[in-house]
Each structure stands twice: as structure tokens, then as C-alpha cells.
Amino acid sequence: MDKVKTAKRKQTIGQFLNRESVAGIVCTSPFIIGFLVFMIVPMALSLYYSLCNYNILSPPTWTGLTNYIKAFTGDARFYKTLGVTFFYAIISVPLRLVFALFVAMLLVRKSRMSAFYRAVYYLPSIIGGSVAVSILWKRMFAMDGVFNSILKVIGIDTNFAWLGNTSTAIWTLIILSVWQFGSSMLIFLASIKQIPGSLYEAAEVDGAKKPTQFWRITLPLLTPTIFFNLVMQMINGFLAFTQCYIITQGKPMDSTLFYTVYMYQQSFEYYNTGYGAALAWIMLAIVGLVTAVLFATKKFWVYDGGL
Amino acid sequence: MKKVISKILAVALAAMMAVSMTACGGGSSTAASTAGSTAATSAAGGSAALTFAWWGNQVRNERTQAALDLYTEQNPGITFDGQFSEWADYWTKLATASAAHNLPDLVQMDYKYLAQYVENGLLLDLQPYVDNGTLDVSGISESILDSGRIGDGLYAICIGVNAPAMLYNKTLLDEYGIKVKDNMTMDEFIALSKEVYEKTGYKTDAGYGGGENFIDYTIRSQGQELCNNDGTAFGVSSAEDFEPYFAIYENGIKEGWMLGSEIYAERTVGTVEQSPLVYGSSPDTMSWCYFAYSNQLSAYQAAADASNITIGLSTWPAQNPQLADYLKPGQFISATVDSKNPDEAVKLIDWWTNSLECNQVLLAERGIPASATVAEELNPQLDEMTQKASDFVNNVVAKNCSTISPAAPESSTPLLDMYDQLQEAVCYGQLSAKDAAAQLFEQGNAVLAG
Structure with missing residues (x-):
């Protein structure tokens, strides 16, 4: 009974790994991870900082659109x-x-x-x-x-x-x-x-x-x-x-x-x-x-x- | 099928985002906890890898690295990663490192950035180490030690006393029989510049780029301070007080004896080897003088050797030299809060300050050692140039100067660029001295007021 179960599970794992989509994701993951870590995260942070008063040396404080207004008007x-x-x-x-x-x-x-x-x-x-x-x-x-x-x-x-x-x-x-x-x-x-x-x-x-x-x-x-x-x-x-x-x-x-x-x-x-x-x-x-x-x-x- | 993929992707994306976010958010706390544990182990084992960052020139880089190597030799287990940069890049690098909570253990600090770094809580308070005997400051005079204090804390130890020094091409001036005297007034300096220009074709380089030093000097010579005590406004009462400073450039360019600032479109200001004092192919692009600090004499002389020039030094010109001139605790060493081995870092500062051996390697390249005992013992061993610089500080400046102005407030950092830009605008004839003074007074006060 147990043997049958493990065999079945093995089969499913094997099947799972052989599925086209999984192979695709595994193969593209280096790029996806790189993209997320080196593009999306910095971009998200930069969007956040753009809405803050931030001077690197001390933590950012939220100021809303002030920076954008300053660029266009001042x-x-x-x-x-x-x-x-x-x-x-x-x-x-x-x-x-x-x-x-x-x-x-x-x-x-x-x-x-x-x-x-x-x-x-x-x-x-x-x-x-x-x-x-x-x-x-x-x-x-x-x-x-x-x-x-x-x-x-x-x-x-x-x-x-x-x-x-x-x-x-x-x-x-x-x-x-x-x-x-x-x-x-x-x-x-x-x-x-x-x-x-x-x-x-x-x-x-x-x-x-x-x-x-x-x-x-x-x-x-x-x-x-x-x-x-x-x-x-x-x-x-x-x-x-x-x-x-x-x-x-x-x-x-x-x-x-x-x-x-x-x-x-x-x-x-x-x-x-x-x-x-x-x-x-x-x-x-x-x-x-x-x-x-x-x-x-x-x-x-x-x-x-x-x- | 497509739906499954997109679902998996969405989950994966969300998971990774979450992981990376927490990694960022939690960074400081993990750093702090590891700092605690390594400090504990290092105290027992006495081994650590420290990073030491400084700005400088070739001579300084070699000597500093040699001093660090000597320390490693005497204290096996302590190793150093020495990081050097040009002045301009140094502060960018440091700021970026501070954002990542990754400042070097030890940093060379400057008087004008000290307040900013302390106010943002980036430097280690050294007072507890002085109290527990790790750091011996008994050899340093009270006034020099105080220059590293902000509030109740001691954040920086002076590692070189300097004074403003006008370096000049002695070979050239001797050839034409032109004499340079100490404590020149502004009028005497302008007369001298004209004389040099007429006789030799060499022009005058008057403090380009490093604008804030010379504007500060000029304002001091008028009996005023550049910034008021709490850094919320200029220390001068009207725009007219800035006018004499800009007028020097306006007249100099008009009359031809001042080096046009276009030369600095080609070269990096403050880089010794590129200075028009020592480098250039014709008098048009060269200067007979440069406004520097006394400790830079060796480096400039080293760069000038290639052109067989001997460098002389004198005081910066000012309306009233005694009011304007000052002794400058030129360079500091600080430990940072990001250091994982603050104890070992402080021990190095102690060694740097009190060890004759260390200073025999450094040879006062950063200025006269702050510890009077070390300075005295070291003096006979210094090379000719450094002795000349040290005599200049002790015998010329120290006898005829006033106390240095307080460290620049954090609020004044944006002004550093404003001085240079207005100076450039005057040199290019886009602004009159009067307009530049007015703009500086108005915009600068607005910046300082926050």
C-alpha cells in the first residue's frame, strides 16, 4: 500500500518536472531573478525615494509630490x-x-x-x-x-x-x-x-x-x-x-x-x-x-x- | 496552460519581492547583531579586517598603505583594506556606503563635512574610549582636540595641522627677480600678479573650484564670518560684503592676469598632477601660483620635479592677513558606526596619534602631527619640503592669525557648488561681481534658512 503511494508520488514529481511550463520557468529563472533584484526592486525604491526627502545619510521622510513640483517650478x-x-x-x-x-x-x-x-x-x-x-x-x-x-x-x-x-x-x-x-x-x-x-x-x-x-x-x-x-x-x-x-x-x-x-x-x-x-x-x-x-x-x- | 504559468509566475514574483524587501528592511538589524558578536570574538582573539578610506595623492597613498602594513606587522591578525580616492569622488563614495550601512571602519574626515556626518549619526563617539584609556589624547592641545568635538561627543581626531598656503613657482619668479613676501595684502597680491603676467606671461590661479575656502578667507579678512553661529544665515549683513571677493575675478579676467576658468573645463580641480602650477605646455595655460594648504607642498613639489620647478610657499593674500589666516586642523581620522570592530579601529587611531614609528612612515604628509610630543620628535627626521611647510605653519602663520571659523553647518553643503558656479559665471563674464554677490546673498540665505 505504502509502496504504491510513494511510487505514485514519485511519478507525480517526475511528471511535474517534465511539464513544459516548469522547465521553462526553471530555465528563465536566472533572468527573472536578476530582473527582479536588479531592476524592479531598485525601480520601486527609486519611485518611493522620489516621493521623499532623502539625503542618503539619514532615513527618508515622505513629502509627496514636492520633488516633482520643485523640478518644474523652482x-x-x-x-x-x-x-x-x-x-x-x-x-x-x-x-x-x-x-x-x-x-x-x-x-x-x-x-x-x-x-x-x-x-x-x-x-x-x-x-x-x-x-x-x-x-x-x-x-x-x-x-x-x-x-x-x-x-x-x-x-x-x-x-x-x-x-x-x-x-x-x-x-x-x-x-x-x-x-x-x-x-x-x-x-x-x-x-x-x-x-x-x-x-x-x-x-x-x-x-x-x-x-x-x-x-x-x-x-x-x-x-x-x-x-x-x-x-x-x-x-x-x-x-x-x-x-x-x-x-x-x-x-x-x-x-x-x-x-x-x-x-x-x-x-x-x-x-x-x-x-x-x-x-x-x-x-x-x-x-x-x-x-x-x-x-x-x-x-x-x-x-x-x-x- | 497559460493561466497556470501566469499564476506560478505571479506567485514567484510576489515571493521574491517579499524576500528582497525584507532583506532590505532587515539589513540594519542583522548588521547590528553581527557587529555585536564579532566585536565580542575580536576582543578575545585580537584579529580583525578593517577598511580604511582616505582621499589623497600618490605620495599619501604610498605612505598610508605603508603605515597600515607596519601596523599589521606589529599586530598580526589585524589586516587592512586600504581604499583611496580623489577628493571629489571620495565624498560620493562615502555617502553611498553610508546608505548601505557599509561605511569603512575608519575614514579620513574633513572639517567641512564633519558636522554633517555627526548630525546624521554616522561617526563613532570616541570620548568613551578616551575615558577608558584606549585612546590617549594627552599629547594633543585642547584647542586642536576641540575641533573634533561636536556637542558633548568627540568624533574626530586631528591627524595633521595645516595652514592655508599659497604655493608658487619659485624657479620662475627667481629667474625674473620677482620676490614674494609673506602676509601680502590683496592689493600687493594683485600688483604682484600683474607684474608676473607682464614679465613672464604666467597667469594667476586664484582658488578656482575649491571656492568656499577662499571666499571664507576673504570674508574673514573683512572681520566677518561666512556663516552665522547656528548656520541659518550668512554671517555678513549685505550682498556688498561679497562683492570684493567676486571683484577679484572680474577685474583679473578683464585685465588679463587671471587664468580663465576654461582651463578647468579640461582638468580636474584639486588633482595635484593636473594643476596649472605644475603642468602645462605654455604660459597661457599655466599659473605661477595656487591656493593650497601647507601639507600639500610635498605633493606639489613631487609633481613639479618633472618640470624642474621648485615650489615656494607663502600666505594667501587678504585685505587683513591677521584676521583672515588660521591654523587648520586639516585632516581628521574618524571611526564609523558601521564598524564591526570599533575597539580595534580606535586602537589604530591611538597608534596613528601617538606612535613615532607610524609617523616616521607618514612623515607629516597630512600636516604636522597633532600630538606635540610626536611632532617634536619627528621634526628632525622630516624631509626638506615637509620641514619647510612645518616651519611655515609654526613661524609664519601661527604668529599672525586668528582662530578658525566653526565647522560648516550641514545646511551649507548645497552652497559649495553655488560658490563655484557664481565664480565661473563671473569668470565667463556672464555676471558682474555685483550681480554675483547679490545672487549669492539672496539664494544662499534662502538655502541656509532651509
């Missing part, structure tokens, strides 16, 4: 950094995409070296966000840096402080961002190759020249890819941190102060951590809004029909 630097971040994202992302597409068009031709070039042009994307490159950049655009030395060689003798001038400093960051075009370039490359050769052949028969082929065939068929890149890069653009933090620290005069860095300063340098958390949630809303707007424009310019 903080000039909030608007300043928002302006800087929008300027950076709106200039650097399209520039980067144009550049990525341009290089992708060059590299799409089959040649023995193209694989090598693709790897080389992808390199900046891998190292570009790193601290080392940021420091390199800072030195390059210093008054006695490489950039001024090159200008000297071509006859412009200048000691201009590119990073110290309120109107040029942001451009050094934009150039750094454009330089990291690799990942968009790879995605462009892949989708250019997907375009059927028959379309180009037909166009050639009709007498269309190369530029016309680009504008009439390649570009329209790439619009879904452009859209994808645009959305992803725009989000990244708004969240850029390292470059500003390492290279400029927002100087001079806050002209390069990214929103994320300001948020960090508020949280960890001025010890207004509750306020910093509120800034983070405002950013989330803004990024969501921008993405939604991009999606709303999709039907006007993105080609989604079949071939």
Missing part, C-alpha cells in the same frame, strides 16, 4: 539640462544615422577587404562609451591637445579652448557620439543586403542612374530600419552619461550638463537623492513620450508594405 538648471540633452540627442542621433548609412553604403560592395573594414568601423562603437576614450577625447580637445596641433599644421595657429567655450564644448561630445556609428551601420548593412537585386536590375532596365536607385529603392526600403535605429539611438541619446561625466562634468557654465549627469549630481554630490530620483522618473516619462511621438509619425514615412 529649478532653472532642470530646464537648462533638459535643453542641453534635447539639443545633444536631436543633433547627434540624425548625424550619426546619416553617417552610419553613408559608411554602410560604402561597405556593402563586395571586396576582399570589406569584412576587415566592417570590423574596423565597428570598433569605435565598442570602445566609444568607455572611460578611456572619454579621457582621450578630453586630451584631444585640450588647449595643448592633438586637435589644436593638427590645426597648427594646416596653418591655423590657435590655442582655442574647445572644451572651455560655452558654444563649442557640446560639439566635442556630439562628434564623439557620431563617431560611434558602428552598431547602426551593421544593422543598415544587413538590411541593405536584404533588398532584392531584381529591383535594381529592373530600375537599370528602366534607365535609372545610381543616385535615383538610392533615393527610389534603397532609402524607402530602409525606412523600417531607419525607424528602428532612430528609436533606439534616441533613447540612448537621452540617457548618455559617461561622455559628459568624464569629459566635461557639465562645464563650462552648465553648457554641456546632460540631464543624467545633473541627476547624478543631485543624488550623490548634493545629497538630494529624493530629488534625483524624481528627476529619473521625469526622464522616464520624457523618453516614453518621445518614443510615442516617433511611433505616431511612423505611418507618414515608414514603408511597411511587401515588396
Whole structure:
């Protein structure tokens, strides 16, 4: 009698483990646990802190929406950094995409070296966000840096402080961002190759020249890819941190102060951590809004029909 | 099937949430209980692993680590994890650690952050250890010891006495026959800056970034205090009192002898090796002077050796040097409430304060040792630069100074950045000295009032 029972239970445990859903949950659990512990919990805490007066050193006290109201009504630097971040994202992302597409068009031709070039042009994307490159950049655009030395060689003798001038400093960051075009370039490359050769052949028969082929065939068929890149890069653009933090620290005069860095300063340098958390949630809303707007424009310019 | 999965998921999510929440909530109490038990065991066995955090430069990092190694050698069982950072990163790191109740056992403390850390209950009161004889402070003069007191508690022990010191490029000035005298007035300093600029092309770096030190100094020289006693308002009565300070920058930039603050868009303020005093490729980007503290002389000299520069030191300029200048208990050592081995931590503080051997390793890099006995015995063994700094403190500053202002109140922390921003705005010509003074007076008072 007992034996039968255990056998039955064993069977059920075995069966239980063999069920598809259980296997699935067990296999995904590392991610789920990681997601919960490192994403959901910190996010929940940050939402809570954003509604508190919290300075890290002592426990938070509930203040409701005060932090949010302060951001919109009593903080000039909030608007300043928002302006800087929008300027950076709106200039650097399209520039980067144009550049990525341009290089992708060059590299799409089959040649023995193209694989090598693709790897080389992808390199900046891998190292570009790193601290080392940021420091390199800072030195390059210093008054006695490489950039001024090159200008000297071509006859412009200048000691201009590119990073110290309120109107040029942001451009050094934009150039750094454009330089990291690799990942968009790879995605462009892949989708250019997907375009059927028959379309180009037909166009050639009709007498269309190369530029016309680009504008009439390649570009329209790439619009879904452009859209994808645009959305992803725009989000990244708004969240850029390292470059500003390492290279400029927002100087001079806050002209390069990214929103994320300001948020960090508020949280960890001025010890207004509750306020910093509120800034983070405002950013989330803004990024969501921008993405939604991009999606709303999709039907006007993105080609989604079949071939 | 789908329903089952989502149910399981929901339960799993809820369970994990609950677990992680309680883990966070219960953190402090478990930490406290383990602290109790390890303290008990360590008292018996005399072994512990302590973390010691400090900010500093290359010279300090090496000497501090060597001193800690020496302690381990003499007290097997006590090991150290030495953590050093740049000044700017140090406070960020410490604040984050305090949130996690994970402060290092021992921290180097600064006068301007002391009040804030004590008010938030993060530092260990050392008075009981003084009373029970673990910590011997008999060698330290009362006034220096008091600088580590807040209320009835003793929260920090001074480990170096310094004074504000203007470091200058002696090699350069000697070459042009320019003399720097001690206790210069502001007018004499400006005249000197102009002379240096005209003759050599080198500009003047007047306390960029570390703004609060020099503004405090300038206000003191006017016979006033930067903050009132309870930290609820400025100690000055009108915006005009700030004007002379900002005017130095406004005029200096206009007249060309002041180093533009764009140089600090490229470099990190306070990092010795990047200072325009010792590093740069042309006079345009270099300064002949830098406003530092006396103990920094060795580090600057070490950095200047690469360019064959000898560094001299003098007092910071002020309208009235005697009112402005002060002896500064420059650096402190504190034990934190998060320490699991407070007894061992305090023993190290005692050793640091009273052991000649320890100070023979440290060689007064942080300033003159607070213990008079140690300072006296150590003096002949110091290298030339440190002796020079220590002579400067004892013979130049100590004879012509006033008592240091009280530690900055917690409420004044947001002002540190405000000083720098307004200074920058004046240097970029976006604000006149008058407007900057007015803004500081109005906004700063609002911050202090809370």
C-alpha cells in the first residue's frame, strides 16, 4: 500500500518536472531573478525615494509630490539640462544615422577587404562609451591637445579652448557620439543586403542612374530600419552619461550638463537623492513620450508594405 | 496552460519581492547583531579586517598603505583594506556606503563635512574610549582636540595641522627677480600678479573650484564670518560684503592676469598632477601660483620635479592677513558606526596619534602631527619640503592669525557648488561681481534658512 503511494508520488514529481511550463520557468529563472533584484526592486525604491526627502545619510521622510513640483517650478538648471540633452540627442542621433548609412553604403560592395573594414568601423562603437576614450577625447580637445596641433599644421595657429567655450564644448561630445556609428551601420548593412537585386536590375532596365536607385529603392526600403535605429539611438541619446561625466562634468557654465549627469549630481554630490530620483522618473516619462511621438509619425514615412 | 504559468509566475514574483524587501528592511538589524558578536570574538582573539578610506595623492597613498602594513606587522591578525580616492569622488563614495550601512571602519574626515556626518549619526563617539584609556589624547592641545568635538561627543581626531598656503613657482619668479613676501595684502597680491603676467606671461590661479575656502578667507579678512553661529544665515549683513571677493575675478579676467576658468573645463580641480602650477605646455595655460594648504607642498613639489620647478610657499593674500589666516586642523581620522570592530579601529587611531614609528612612515604628509610630543620628535627626521611647510605653519602663520571659523553647518553643503558656479559665471563674464554677490546673498540665505 505504502509502496504504491510513494511510487505514485514519485511519478507525480517526475511528471511535474517534465511539464513544459516548469522547465521553462526553471530555465528563465536566472533572468527573472536578476530582473527582479536588479531592476524592479531598485525601480520601486527609486519611485518611493522620489516621493521623499532623502539625503542618503539619514532615513527618508515622505513629502509627496514636492520633488516633482520643485523640478518644474523652482529649478532653472532642470530646464537648462533638459535643453542641453534635447539639443545633444536631436543633433547627434540624425548625424550619426546619416553617417552610419553613408559608411554602410560604402561597405556593402563586395571586396576582399570589406569584412576587415566592417570590423574596423565597428570598433569605435565598442570602445566609444568607455572611460578611456572619454579621457582621450578630453586630451584631444585640450588647449595643448592633438586637435589644436593638427590645426597648427594646416596653418591655423590657435590655442582655442574647445572644451572651455560655452558654444563649442557640446560639439566635442556630439562628434564623439557620431563617431560611434558602428552598431547602426551593421544593422543598415544587413538590411541593405536584404533588398532584392531584381529591383535594381529592373530600375537599370528602366534607365535609372545610381543616385535615383538610392533615393527610389534603397532609402524607402530602409525606412523600417531607419525607424528602428532612430528609436533606439534616441533613447540612448537621452540617457548618455559617461561622455559628459568624464569629459566635461557639465562645464563650462552648465553648457554641456546632460540631464543624467545633473541627476547624478543631485543624488550623490548634493545629497538630494529624493530629488534625483524624481528627476529619473521625469526622464522616464520624457523618453516614453518621445518614443510615442516617433511611433505616431511612423505611418507618414515608414514603408511597411511587401515588396 | 497559460493561466497556470501566469499564476506560478505571479506567485514567484510576489515571493521574491517579499524576500528582497525584507532583506532590505532587515539589513540594519542583522548588521547590528553581527557587529555585536564579532566585536565580542575580536576582543578575545585580537584579529580583525578593517577598511580604511582616505582621499589623497600618490605620495599619501604610498605612505598610508605603508603605515597600515607596519601596523599589521606589529599586530598580526589585524589586516587592512586600504581604499583611496580623489577628493571629489571620495565624498560620493562615502555617502553611498553610508546608505548601505557599509561605511569603512575608519575614514579620513574633513572639517567641512564633519558636522554633517555627526548630525546624521554616522561617526563613532570616541570620548568613551578616551575615558577608558584606549585612546590617549594627552599629547594633543585642547584647542586642536576641540575641533573634533561636536556637542558633548568627540568624533574626530586631528591627524595633521595645516595652514592655508599659497604655493608658487619659485624657479620662475627667481629667474625674473620677482620676490614674494609673506602676509601680502590683496592689493600687493594683485600688483604682484600683474607684474608676473607682464614679465613672464604666467597667469594667476586664484582658488578656482575649491571656492568656499577662499571666499571664507576673504570674508574673514573683512572681520566677518561666512556663516552665522547656528548656520541659518550668512554671517555678513549685505550682498556688498561679497562683492570684493567676486571683484577679484572680474577685474583679473578683464585685465588679463587671471587664468580663465576654461582651463578647468579640461582638468580636474584639486588633482595635484593636473594643476596649472605644475603642468602645462605654455604660459597661457599655466599659473605661477595656487591656493593650497601647507601639507600639500610635498605633493606639489613631487609633481613639479618633472618640470624642474621648485615650489615656494607663502600666505594667501587678504585685505587683513591677521584676521583672515588660521591654523587648520586639516585632516581628521574618524571611526564609523558601521564598524564591526570599533575597539580595534580606535586602537589604530591611538597608534596613528601617538606612535613615532607610524609617523616616521607618514612623515607629516597630512600636516604636522597633532600630538606635540610626536611632532617634536619627528621634526628632525622630516624631509626638506615637509620641514619647510612645518616651519611655515609654526613661524609664519601661527604668529599672525586668528582662530578658525566653526565647522560648516550641514545646511551649507548645497552652497559649495553655488560658490563655484557664481565664480565661473563671473569668470565667463556672464555676471558682474555685483550681480554675483547679490545672487549669492539672496539664494544662499534662502538655502541656509532651509
